[in-house]
Amino acid sequence: MVVRSSDVDRANRLLARLHPFETYCAGSVVPPGFESYCRILHPAADDSGRPVTWATIATWAGRVYHRAMQFEAIATPRPNFGELPAPWDGQVPWNLPLSQVIALANILKRFTLGSDQVWYLVWEGHGECGRWLAERPHRRYVVYRGDLGDLKHFYDWTRYPADYWFPQDHAWCVATDVDLYWTYVGGTQRCIQAILSCADLEVVPVDLDQGLTVDSDVVNRLSPEEKSRWS
Numbered sequence: 001m002v003v004r005s006s007d008v009d010r011a012n013r014l015l016a017r018l019h020p021f022e023t024y025c026a027g028s029v030v031p032p033g034f035e036s037y038c039r040i041l042h043p044a045a046d047d048s049g050r051p052v053t054w055a056t057i058a059t060w061a062g063r064v065y066h067r068a069m070q071f072e073a074i075a076t077p078r079p080n081f082g083e084l085p086a087p088w089d090g091q092v093p094w095n096l097p098l099s100q101v102i103a104l105a106n107i108l109k110r111f112t113l114g115s116d117q118v119w120y121l122v123w124e125g126h127g128e129c130g131r132w133l134a135e136r137p138h139r140r141y142v143v144y145r146g147d148l149g150d151l152k153h154f155y156d157w158t159r160y161p162a163d164y165w166f167p168q169d170h171a172w173c174v175a176t177d178v179d180l181y182w183t184y185v186g187g188t189q190r191c192i193q194a195i196l197s198c199a200d201l202e203v204v205p206v207d208l209d210q211g212l213t214v215d216s217d218v219v220n221r222l223s224p225e226e227k228s229r230w231s
Helices: 008-015 054-061 098-111 152-158 189-196 224-228
Strands: 036-041 118-123 133-136 139-146 164-167 173-175 182-187 203-205
Touching: 008 118, 008 133, 008 139, 008 164, 036 189, 098 152, 098 182, 098 189, 182 189, 189 203
Parallel strands: none
Antiparallel strands: 036 182, 036 203, 118 139, 118 164, 133 139, 164 173, 173 182
């Protein structure tokens, strides 16, 4: 059962480890201090609502699929690519679907002794409000505590997953942001390797200094005109 928690200090200690917000890198979203990290790519959808991978879109657009790619860059067709109909509906992939969150949770459960004591941070902009708020620059979060099996409740309440979730023993941390099209996970090397090997998730390794903006994809560079289509 998910309940609001007054343990804001625990959450703030985690958020205090982040790189400065203005660095716009992975380490400004997911806390440093873990052995390894990965980035779970939120799937796009086709016109029927079925998931479409970034790999599929990159191939259609004639773009290079690589670990530091940005969605806008791999979804913008190069000349002589992008034949219609497109494999996706043109909408950016804001959310990690519940089915994939559950697949992730099933992996993470194997790498903590605290799966019955998990802290969840939910951005207040999702319509949440609370007396106790954890903070990082430009973001404030309502703090909850529950079991690892309680993830579905956040989709019921806000239609979004929790922005941060981590267990009692801090063995791993899951982190995303309302402006991102992916979810980070930090943990042990064995934990991250298990996620990278999961057939139900589209995952790439990540370094903490990897950028968050479309300009950080130096392989699939977009012109100013191409970037303006996404603004």
